[in-house]
Amino acid sequence: MAVAVLAMTDVTRKNDTRVTIYDWDKKTQGLILSSFFWGYMMMQIPGGLLAKRFGGKPILLVALLASGIVCGLLPSLVGLGGWQIVCACRVLMGLTQACLFPATHTLLGRWLPEHERTTITGIVYGGTQIGTIIAMPMSGLLAETAIGWKLIFYSISGLMFTTSAVWYFFSASTPSEHRLMTETEKEYIERGLNTSSGKVLSTPWRCILKSKGMWALAITHIGCTSSYVLFFVDMPTYLEKGLHISLKNSASLSALPYIGMWIGNIISSSVSEKIFNRGLLSVGTCRKLFNSIGFVGMAIGLAALSFIGQDHQNMAVIILIATLTVNGFYAAGFMMCLLDMSPNFAGVMLSLTNSVANLGSIFTPIVTSFILRNDSTDLSRWRIVFLIIAAVSVITNIVFLIFGTSKRMDWDHPDYKDKKTADPEEIKPALTSAQMSKEEEAKFH
Numbered sequence: 001m002a003v004a005v006l007a008m009t010d011v012t013r014k015n016d017t018r019v020t021i022y023d024w025d026k027k028t029q030g031l032i033l034s035s036f037f038w039g040y041m042m043m044q045i046p047g048g049l050l051a052k053r054f055g056g057k058p059i060l061l062v063a064l065l066a067s068g069i070v071c072g073l074l075p076s077l078v079g080l081g082g083w084q085i086v087c088a089c090r091v092l093m094g095l096t097q098a099c100l101f102p103a104t105h106t107l108l109g110r111w112l113p114e115h116e117r118t119t120i121t122g123i124v125y126g127g128t129q130i131g132t133i134i135a136m137p138m139s140g141l142l143a144e145t146a147i148g149w150k151l152i153f154y155s156i157s158g159l160m161f162t163t164s165a166v167w168y169f170f171s172a173s174t175p176s177e178h179r180l181m182t183e184t185e186k187e188y189i190e191r192g193l194n195t196s197s198g199k200v201l202s203t204p205w206r207c208i209l210k211s212k213g214m215w216a217l218a219i220t221h222i223g224c225t226s227s228y229v230l231f232f233v234d235m236p237t238y239l240e241k242g243l244h245i246s247l248k249n250s251a252s253l254s255a256l257p258y259i260g261m262w263i264g265n266i267i268s269s270s271v272s273e274k275i276f277n278r279g280l281l282s283v284g285t286c287r288k289l290f291n292s293i294g295f296v297g298m299a300i301g302l303a304a305l306s307f308i309g310q311d312h313q314n315m316a317v318i319i320l321i322a323t324l325t326v327n328g329f330y331a332a333g334f335m336m337c338l339l340d341m342s343p344n345f346a347g348v349m350l351s352l353t354n355s356v357a358n359l360g361s362i363f364t365p366i367v368t369s370f371i372l373r374n375d376s377t378d379l380s381r382w383r384i385v386f387l388i389i390a391a392v393s394v395i396t397n398i399v400f401l402i403f404g405t406s407k408r409m410d411w412d413h414p415d416y417k418d419k420k421t422a423d424p425e426e427i428k429p430a431l432t433s434a435q436m437s438k439e440e441e442a443k444f445h
Helices: 002-008 026-042 044-054 056-097 100-111 114-143 150-170 183-191 205-209 212-242 247-277 283-305 310-332 334-341 346-372 379-403 416-421 433-444
Strands: none
Touching: 002 026, 002 114, 002 150, 002 212, 026 044, 026 056, 026 212, 026 346, 044 056, 044 100, 044 346, 056 100, 056 150, 100 114, 100 334, 100 346, 114 150, 114 247, 114 310, 114 334, 205 346, 212 247, 212 283, 212 310, 212 334, 212 346, 212 379, 247 283, 247 310, 283 310, 283 334, 283 379, 310 334, 334 346, 346 379
């Protein structure tokens, strides 16, 4: 949409009778770009609960199909209702795609043994960057065709339907439900899970909401989302208007930082897992180390970018790529803590943190448009935007360092409620470790 909205308001094609161009100012564009996150925020918690109740496979399948339908209809509907109908369509797409991360985290909790969790999670969420790497330049090329910006929506819609077919035939909510796996594979995975796959557990809402660690992750998530949305939504505008790079080239250049981010995700996830599997650092220390690299790296990159002028376009692009490459290290940071704390309720917890975090998603485009004041060419205003997001990244990372945790919560265990309601004498061990060692010593003598 970040590329499409530029093409939909491209005044250079005003006289092209084959393409409809709209006169939307920067504030209107900001509303369009933020509207997706209105629906995205509202559906976070319901999406997490639905994924926990029905499994990740059907929820993601419905989300893909529904989003594909709305995306395909948008070019026809915009002629009837203008920018307001675009916002409505984007809200609907936000409602459907809100299920993505909670359902995925639910699936990861039910599929990944602990010793493989970090690396494979990094690979899975790397799909977000791969999608952006494909979509950004493709959108720029499609916008230049005779059909223009409409072809962007038709193509992405077709891609969603294709993905939904692949997902339907090759996925499963749990290893036991997968028809293409051998029994040996299923046994290997399930043995290393230590989760409840046989029964549906009631969500311990009170325990989750009282968890300081969960709220620390929610605040950290705000910092992550704010910086990501700034790049994802406003980067094409910054490159085209601020640095005077053409729409076609800016769309292609916008994808390059995400290649770096994908590489950062994969490297950090793999290295982090090797570090704590070998006992060099604890899990919690690894999470905070890699999260700090990602967040502080983002802040430094934004601060440097804020002082780059139009005469140094190449330097700006290099800094953009380096910034998102380093930022990709957060993949081994706070996001993994949800799976560490609660593999059984990771999806529900992510829906909570993501819901809070999307305040950043909603307000970042709006605040950006307010600061720019319809003048996207003023680099001094971009400097204010970049420095604000840099400060948010540093502050939220400090919160994570102080209050974040990777310790598995007592309430995540399937038998937690039974232990809580049981007679203290029943759950008290017959012999303490000290008594056992004394008895063994006596037998030895």
